Amino acid sequence: MSKIHVTTTVNGDEVEFLADPRETLLDCLRDKLGMTGSKEGCGTGDCGACSVTLDGTLVCSCLVLGVEADGKQVGTIEGVAEGGVLHPLQKKFIEHAALQCGFCTPGILVAAKALLEQNPNPTETEVRYWLAGNLCRCTGYDKIVRAVMDAAADLRGEAA
Amino acid sequence: MIPFAFLQPTSVDDALAAWTPGAAWLGGGTNLVDLMKTGGGQPSLLIDLSRLPGLRDIEMSDDGGARVGALVSNADLADHPAFAARFPMVAEALLAGASGQIRNAATVAGNILQYPRDAFFKHLGEDPLDGDTTSLSILGANGPVAVHPSDFCVPLAALDAVVEVQGPNGPRDIALADLLAPTADTRTALAPGELVLALRLPAEGATFAGHARYLKVRDRTSFAFALTSAAAALRFDGPRIAEARLALGAVAPTPWRVAEAEALMAGQAPDADLFERAAQTALSGAVAIGDTGWKIELARRTAIRALTLAAAHTPARLPALPGSPFAAQAKDHAHA
Ligand SMILES: Cc1cc2nc3c(=O)[nH]c(=O)nc-3n(C[C@H](O)[C@H](O)[C@H](O)COP(=O)(O)OP(=O)(O)OC[C@H]3O[C@@H](n4cnc5c(N)ncnc54)[C@H](O)[C@@H]3O)c2cc1C
Ligand code: FES
Ligand code: FES
Numbered sequence: 237m238s239k240i241h242v243t244t245t246v247n248g249d250e251v252e253f254l255a256d257p258r259e260t261l262l263d264c265l266r267d268k269l270g271m272t273g274s275k276e277g278c279g280t281g282d283c284g285a286c287s288v289t290l291d292g293t294l295v296c297s298c299l300v301l302g303v304e305a306d307g308k309q310v311g312t313i314e315g316v317a318e319g320g321v322l323h324p325l326q327k328k329f330i331e332h333a334a335l336q337c338g339f340c341t342p343g344i345l346v347a348a349k350a351l352l353e354q355n356p357n358p359t360e361t362e363v364r365y366w367l368a369g370n371l372c373r374c375t376g377y378d379k380i381v382r383a384v385m386d387a388a389a390d391l392r393g394e395a396a
Numbered sequence: 397m398i399p400f401a402f403l404q405p406t407s408v409d410d411a412l413a414a415w416t417p418g419a420a421w422l423g424g425g426t427n428l429v430d431l432m433k434t435g436g437g438q439p440s441l442l443i444d445l446s447r448l449p450g451l452r453d454i455e456m457s458d459d460g461g462a463r464v465g466a467l468v469s470n471a472d473l474a475d476h477p478a479f480a481a482r483f484p485m486v487a488e489a490l491l492a493g494a495s496g497q498i499r500n501a502a503t504v505a506g507n508i509l510q511y512p513r514d515a516f517f518k519h520l521g522e523d524p525l526d527g528d529t530t531s532l533s534i535l536g537a538n539g540p541v542a543v544h545p546s547d548f549c550v551p552l553a554a555l556d557a558v559v560e561v562q563g564p565n566g567p568r569d570i571a572l573a574d575l576l577a578p579t580a581d582t583r584t585a586l587a588p589g590e591l592v593l594a595l596r597l598p599a600e601g602a603t604f605a606g607h608a609r610y611l612k613v614r615d616r617t618s619f620a621f622a623l624t625s626a627a628a629a630l631r632f633d634g635p636r637i638a639e640a641r642l643a644l645g646a647v648a649p650t651p652w653r654v655a656e657a658e659a660l661m662a663g664q665a666p667d668a669d670l671f672e673r674a675a676q677t678a679l680s681g682a683v684a685i686g687d688t689g690w691k692i693e694l695a696r697r698t699a700i701r702a703l704t705l706a707a708a709h710t711p712a713r714l715p716a717l718p719g720s721p722f723a724a725q726a727k728d729h730a731h732a
Contacts, residue, residue: 240402257402257442260429280430281498293469295501299429303402304422304444347496368618369495 244305246271247315255302262286264302265312273313273342277371284370287343288312294350296369313342316349325349325387334383336374344370348384356392360385397432404444408451408562408591414443415564415589421445423467423506426498436516445503451593454479460599466505466592470548471496473504482602484710485551485627489610493547495619505592507548508559508572509584512649513621514542530623534682534691536648543646544576550645551610551627553653555601563590576650604629604641608710611702612645613694622646624695626702630666637661642703644678647695654678657699666707668700675699 239254246269253268260279265271265288277283279298286298289311316323325345328334335341344367351358351366358366363384364377372380405411411421420439422428423446431437445451451465456478464473473479474490493499493507513531533541549572557572565587572595575585586592608629614620625645631638640661644652657674664670675696682692 257400258397279433281426281495284495284497287497293471293500294497296426296497299424299426299498299501301402301422301425301429301442301444303404304425304446306404364618366496369497 240303240306242303242306244308244310246310247312253302257301257303259302260298261288261290261300261302261305261310262297264305265297265310268302271312271314274346275339275342277339277343282371283340283343284347284367285340285343287346287370289346289350294347311346313346316345323349324390325352325384328383328387328390329380332379332383332386334375334379340370340372340374344372344380348387351384352388352391356388358385358388397435398438398440400439401441402444403441404447406447406449408448408593411443411445411448412562412564412589412591414441415591416441417588419443419589421505421591423503424469424498424501425506426494426502427506427510431511431516434516437511445505445591456482457599460602462597464504464595464597466503466594468504469500470494470502470504470507471499474499482605483551483555483597483608484605485608485610485629486548486555486597489547489551489612489625489627492610492612492622492625504548504595507546508552508576508595509586509592510546511583512542512545529686529688530691531621531646532685532688533648534684534688534695535644535652535679536650537685540685541649543648544650545621545646546651547610547612547622547625547645549576549651550625550643551608551629552595552597553651554627554629554641554643555604556598557601558596558598559592560594560596561586561590561592563587567593569596573650573653578649601629604631604639606710607632607706607708609702609705611698611705613698624691624698626695626699628699628702628706630661630703630706632666635665637664637666640674640703642674642678642699644695644699647682647691652678661703666703668704671700671703671707674703 242255243252275285277285281296281299286296288297291308347370363381403414418440422442422444451467453465454476455463470490474487480487531542533543552572558569559575610627612622612625622645627643629641640658642654642657657678661674678699679696
């Protein structure tokens with residue numbers, strides 16, 4: 237089957253690649269664009285390790301085909317820090333030790349960033365509900381939730 | 397996955413013209429791509445619907461109903477304040493389904509037409525009675541058949557939703573209940589090459605808005621398919637129930653509307669005894685397959701609980717799942 241030419245924007249930069257329709261957006265990001273921050277935990281929409289934004293909306297890139305991304309804006313974990321400056325969520329994850337093996341972390345950061353853009357002042361329940369699609373087998377979630385709450389306060393300009 | 401061709405038509409006419417046997421429509425892909433990965437679905441051509449114009453509108457009609465485009469995402473529909481005000485149990489069901497990521501990608505049409513979970517394994521020749529039997533039907537099936545997995549479709553069935561389709565033989569309207577009535581040979585009543593364009597909720601459904609709930613019971617509150625669920629809606633005339641609607645989810649190969657139980661409640665006072673009898677009636681034909689006997693009792697209790705919650709009134713904030721979701725977005729969802 238012939239490959240399809242895809243033009244898309246990833247973290248603000250225009251990129252082009254040739255994709256077999258069978259390749260997922262996650263495959264394309266990792267294998268064609270060398271952006272290995274997004275992870276494949278399950279490939280079936282269950283774990284959220286592959287979370288990216290597509291035209292600003294949080295989705296699982298393992299269930300999106302690379303060819304579907306043509307003409308769209310993709311946001312990945314690689315775009316969360318600006319230059320060398322970590323995003324407040326990233327800083328708070330380090331501060332709260334909200335990661336152990338780190339496999340779930342990129343997906344959780346992308347999901348949490350999407351949450352805070354939509355809801356800058358979430359309750360703990362809302363954070364837990366929003367992050368339900370991101371599985372972590374190490375931390376027990378508590379530190380993650382606290383780091384997100386703390387980052388939200390920081391972004392609102394409040395001292396935690 | 398076996399190789400397939402991929403098209404992105406930019407008009408409904410082009411999409412319909414592109415269809416050939418072996419082709420499949422691609423909505424959000426959260427069901428179909430998943431299925432293709434396991435080898436359970438092998439289309440030779442995928443027709444991506446995402447570029448089709450005019451299928452992302454939510455129209456609140458003057459008569460009190462609603463018309464929802466096929467490509468509206470599950471998240472956008474749940475978060476639409478006017479829609480949630482008229483049809484709160486539909487919004488509640490959407491918010492109880494899957495995760496944020498999946499609800500964002502999943503479309504209205506894709507949710508309705510999603511493959512049941514056994515489609516993911518059937519081709520492997522696995523015996524459905526081996527392993528996990530939680531998704532087996534206890535109603536409306538002869539033998540081990542998977543349930544229709546959708547939360548969304550349960551209140552839709554209770555509210556007489558209608559689906560607008562367009563195909564090689566022109567447009568037609570089909571009741572959701574008829575669309576999702578599987579036969580021995582077909583999974584749905586959609587003819588080959590037919591495309592869903594919109595979902596309509598009749599105005600009458602909105603007359604239940606003050607007393608309408610969707611209750612989902614699952615292994616894990618955060619994110620799991622239903623073990624059992626129920627959509628319950630009541631309209632009162634003074635202290636008595638003028639009309640009741642009841643549909644059960646995750647118990648049958650289709651959303652399971654129970655007309656006998658509804659009829660039994662009309663004209664009655666809403667008390668525990670009535671809801672017991674309604675639930676008993678709803679489950680009277682249930683048959684345990686394999687070790688699913690627990691499901692009959694769980695479905696009965698779920699129905700009673702949903703009716704009791706509906707009788708109390710629809711809460712002013714949506715969703716109102718115990719201990720979960722989004723109050724901040726729900727601030728806009730005041731209703732009833
Ligand atoms: C991890 C996970 C958890 C989930 N949990 C839940 C849950 O708790 N509750 C629940 O209800 N659901 C759940 N789901 C299922 C989810 O709701 C469906 O996958 C989703 O609604 C399908 O929508 P889609 O647009 O992605 O469909 P697609 O995958 O694009 O399509 C599904 C089917 O519909 C057909 N189709 C799509 N659009 C049209 C159209 N316009 N006309 C005709 N045919 C069409 C496709 O050809 C395909 O056969 C879960 C899914 C995943 C992956
Ligand atoms: S890899 Fe996509 S959800 Fe797990
Ligand atoms: S830190 Fe290991 S999976 Fe989350």
